Amino acid sequence: MPRQHHRTCHICEASCGIVVTLEGREVVSIKGDPDHALSRGHICPKATAIADLQADPDRLRQPHKRVGDQWQAIGWDQAFTEIGERVRALLARDPASVALYLGNPNAHNYATTLNSGPLFKALGRPQIFSASTVDQIPHQVVNLKLFGHSALWSIPDIENTETLIVLGGNPMASNGSLWVTPGFRERAKALRARGGQLIVIDPRRGETAEIADRHLFVRPGTDAFLLVALLKAVLARGPARLPDWVDGWGEVEAALAAFDAAECAAIAAVPMAEIDHLAERLTRGPAALYGRMGVATQVHGTLNCWLIALINLAAGQMDRTGGIVFPKAPVDLAAALGPGSMGRRTSRVSGYPDVFGEFPASALAEEIDTPGAGQVRGLFLVAGNPVLSVPNGARLGRAMEGLDLIVAVDMYRTASTRLAHYILPPVGPLERDHYGLFQMAMAARNFGKYSPPALEPEAGALQDWEILRGLAGAISGQPVQAPAPREMLDGLLRAGPYGLTLAELEAAESGIDFGAVEGGQLPARLKTRDQRLHCAPAEFLAALARLPAEAPEPAGNRLHLIGRRHVRTNNSWLANSRRLTKGPDRCTLLIHPDDARARGLADGAEAQVTSKSGAVRLKAELSDSMMPGTVSIPHGWGHGLPGVALSVAAERPGVSVNDLTDETAIDPLSNNAGLAGVMVEVAPV
Numbered sequence: 001m002p003r004q005h006h007r008t009c010h011i012c013e014a015s016c017g018i019v020v021t022l023e024g025r026e027v028v029s030i031k032g033d034p035d036h037a038l039s040r041g042h043i044c045p046k047a048t049a050i051a052d053l054q055a056d057p058d059r060l061r062q063p064h065k066r067v068g069d070q071w072q073a074i075g076w077d078q079a080f081t082e083i084g085e086r087v088r089a090l091l092a093r094d095p096a097s098v099a100l101y102l103g104n105p106n107a108h109n110y111a112t113t114l115n116s117g118p119l120f121k122a123l124g125r126p127q128i129f130s131a132s133t134v135d136q137i138p139h140q141v142v143n144l145k146l147f148g149h150s151a152l153w154s155i156p157d158i159e160n161t162e163t164l165i166v167l168g169g170n171p172m173a174s175n176g177s178l179w180v181t182p183g184f185r186e187r188a189k190a191l192r193a194r195g196g197q198l199i200v201i202d203p204r205r206g207e208t209a210e211i212a213d214r215h216l217f218v219r220p221g222t223d224a225f226l227l228v229a230l231l232k233a234v235l236a237r238g239p240a241r242l243p244d245w246v247d248g249w250g251e252v253e254a255a256l257a258a259f260d261a262a263e264c265a266a267i268a269a270v271p272m273a274e275i276d277h278l279a280e281r282l283t284r285g286p287a288a289l290y291g292r293m294g295v296a297t298q299v300h301g302t303l304n305c306w307l308i309a310l311i312n313l314a315a316g317q318m319d320r321t322g323g324i325v326f327p328k329a330p331v332d333l334a335a336a337l338g339p340g341s342m343g344r345r346t347s348r349v350s351g352y353p354d355v356f357g358e359f360p361a362s363a364l365a366e367e368i369d370t371p372g373a374g375q376v377r378g379l380f381l382v383a384g385n386p387v388l389s390v391p392n393g394a395r396l397g398r399a400m401e402g403l404d405l406i407v408a409v410d411m412y413r414t415a416s417t418r419l420a421h422y423i424l425p426p427v428g429p430l431e432r433d434h435y436g437l438f439q440m441a442m443a444a445r446n447f448g449k450y451s452p453p454a455l456e457p458e459a460g461a462l463q464d465w466e467i468l469r470g471l472a473g474a475i476s477g478q479p480v481q482a483p484a485p486r487e488m489l490d491g492l493l494r495a496g497p498y499g500l501t502l503a504e505l506e507a508a509e510s511g512i513d514f515g516a517v518e519g520g521q522l523p524a525r526l527k528t529r530d531q532r533l534h535c536a537p538a539e540f541l542a543a544l545a546r547l548p549a550e551a552p553e554p555a556g557n558r559l560h561l562i563g564r565r566h567v568r569t570n571n572s573w574l575a576n577s578r579r580l581t582k583g584p585d586r587c588t589l590l591i592h593p594d595d596a597r598a599r600g601l602a603d604g605a606e607a608q609v610t611s612k613s614g615a616v617r618l619k620a621e622l623s624d625s626m627m628p629g630t631v632s633i634p635h636g637w638g639h640g641l642p643g644v645a646l647s648v649a650a651e652r653p654g655v656s657v658n659d660l661t662d663e664t665a666i667d668p669l670s671n672n673a674g675l676a677g678v679m680v681e682v683a684p685v
């Protein structure tokens with residue numbers, strides 16, 4: 001008898017409701033859940049790939065140990081015992097010699113989030129690196145400095161706005177980020193049907209720009225200049241419309257006096273008339289300026305996120321229905337987690353101050369390949385593939401080859417885990433429970449859903465959190481005594497704004513809807529000591545003062561490299577699903593026809609792309625969707641390294657854009673990687 005399970009898709013932030021039909025252990029179908037108030041039946045092609053993940057013969061189902069280039073399947077007891085001994089030996093020689101890299105899927109697993117602590121503790125004071133510093137950490141720094149808590153999130157209120165400006169995000173491909181907005185297309189359609197405008201500012205006219213009212217090109221990496229010009233244009237239309245709980249505005253205005261809007265606009269290559277139009281829309285009706293990945297992953301990432309907040313504030317859109325709103329999730333992250341601290345220690349080699357306890361992922365390689373006390377000799381990779389996802393991943397891969405011990409918690413042999421000494425795989429995707437601990441705090445509706453496992457784990461299989469506790473126990477010699485994740489979640493829900501129990505949430509198979517997100521949450525929810533919004537942190541003002549001297553150098557004959565996402569990929573890890581990889585080659589170099597012609601490069605021809613970090617060869621795809629002077633290569637490819645055991649991905653391995661990116665380009669305010677606008681040379685092969 002087929003049976004149905006209502007679940008949340010755990011693959012990306014959109015958190016769509018899905019209905020999985022199973023017969024025995026076989027997935028019969030995966031469909032959108034029409035009764036899910038947040039996603040309203042929407043799914044993307046990746047949801048159905050959960051069936052491929054569950055059934056994939058390449059997915060590891062028991063621990064593996066590498067001896068030379070041979071892999072042996074071993075039992076959990078042996079794995080934990082051997083790892084425990086080896087880690088203790090490393091720590092005895094040098095207590096600072098073990099590091100962790102935490103990858104993106106951790107953010108989609110509440111149980112690992114709540115259970116990493118014991119492993120950190122068992123490792124003493126490990127250096128911690130994560131995908132956060134190749135992604136969203138500037139947003140968190142701005143949350144901390146302005147609102148008092150790194151996890152106090154705000155999002156555009158798309159259902160009530162009249163103008164949505166998207167800067168450096170492509171929700172039509174990514175399904176939204178730091179903004180859980182499943183079915184973006186339908187929401188954008190509704191916005192336009194009510195007479196609203198969607199405006200996209202991006203060096204590529206991508207999938208979101210294609211459905212927008214207006215698209216503007218911006219020179220990669222110059223958004224801070226654009227945003228300064230826009231803020232000045234907003235203020236030129238009248239005084240800032242500030243709520244009375246805002247401090248520091250005078251210092252912001254004084255700092256802006258040093259800038260000329262037209263000069264800034266020229267650096268960004270955006271016409272001043274367009275900027276005036278944006279300012280007009282922002283100050284007219286309910287409107288929201290949203291910035292994401294493309295503006296966060298810059299050396300000015302924090303400055304960008306801050307300026308975006310200032311523009312929304314000045315235009316009177318902060319904490320306003322139809323503007324920028326603060327969702328009210330069943331678990332209040334700003335109450336459940338600490339606010340986040342910065343600058344308590346510095347990294348050994350380059351002296352980067354920590355941000356929320358993390359050093360830049362870009363600095364992991366130098367911590368491994370630079371000798372001396374505190375040199376990293378052992379590495380835990382938890383759900384990450386940094387060789388493909390971190391700038392100059394090739395250097396990191398070379399460095400990792402020399403490590404004494406790598407333990408990967410992952411279910412595949414990837415470009416990174418192939419170098420591990422042990423791979424510890426978790427259960428299949430349908431064999432664990434799910435609650436969107438982080439996602440619900442940034443959702444387009446106030447909503448919650450808990451998904452129990454749809455399948456019993458296979459015999460002897462462990463969940464990620466059980467593996468982390470097993471490792472912590474094996475290293476410390478003390479079994480971890482802590483409540484089960486379900487109990488922890490129950491406590492967090494009870495303490496949350498709706499006082500729910502886990503049982504109540506679990507009983508609602510399509511989740512519980514707590515209604516529309518709304519303005520008017522501040523100042524009550526501010527976590528600053530004085531419950532006021534501090535809009536002029538000293539280090540942000542100092543960075544703004546440095547900005548004029550940091551305009552990108554002229555490109556000359558070189559081109560600016562940017563990335564892109566596609567709805568059928570998810571970072572590096574869904575490339576082994578045939579139903580996703582079918583269709584045209586997606587790992588191509590997008591280049592404007594004029595730039596291609598100038599280099600004698602034909603459509604479909606092989607191009608060599610060279611940067612100061614390295615070179616790759618891939619097929620050129622000519623397209624006037626690219627801003628002239630700019631090329632794009634997607635990330636998450638490069639599965640062709642020896643020892644990678646992904647049989648479907650091996651047919652189309654692609655190349656890694658992070659062989660070209662620059663591990664030294666780092667936002668000093670957040671440790672985030674600067675990905676936007678790496679300079680490259682392009683030539684036909």
Ligand SMILES: Nc1nc2c(c(=O)[nH]1)N[C@H]1C(S)=C(S)[C@@H](COP(=O)(O)OP(=O)(O)OC[C@H]3O[C@@H](n4cnc5c(=O)[nH]c(N)nc54)[C@H](O)[C@@H]3O)O[C@H]1N2
Pocket residue numbers: 102103104105109131134135293382383384385386388389390391409410411412414426464563564570571572573635636657658661675
């Ligand atoms: N140039 C460039 N680089 C980028 C980006 C870009 O746009 N351009 N994007 C950046 C961003 S936003 C991110 S988030 C990072 C992603 O960077 P990473 O997190 O390092 O990489 P992923 O590709 O997400 O790899 C996830 C790994 O976890 C494994 N995995 C999947 N699910 C689970 C699970 O449930 N448990 C365990 N234990 N393992 C699991 C997968 O097999 C895979 O090996 O890449 C960043 N790098």
Ligand SMILES: Nc1nc2c(c(=O)[nH]1)N[C@H]1C(S)=C(S)[C@@H](COP(=O)(O)OP(=O)(O)OC[C@H]3O[C@@H](n4cnc5c(=O)[nH]c(N)nc54)[C@H](O)[C@@H]3O)O[C@H]1N2
Pocket residue numbers: 012013104135167168169170171173174175176177201202203204206218219220221222223292293294295562563564565566567568569570571636676677
């Ligand atoms: N299908 C799919 N969905 C995903 C993922 C995936 O890999 N595939 N990854 C997930 C993850 S981990 C994340 S973090 C989110 C990210 O989600 P988004 O933030 O929406 O990321 P992207 O789709 O990469 O869009 C970034 C946009 O920034 C533009 N851009 C690049 N450089 C610049 C610049 O200098 N200035 C401006 N203004 N724009 C620039 C790019 O052209 C691109 O259109 O997506 C998530 N969802």
Ligand code: SF4
Pocket residue numbers: 009010011012013014015016042043044045046047175182
């Ligand atoms: S948009 Fe994201 S959450 Fe929704 S079905 Fe696709 S992968 Fe899953």
Ligand SMILES: [Mo]
Pocket residue numbers: 104131135
């Ligand atoms: Mo990400």
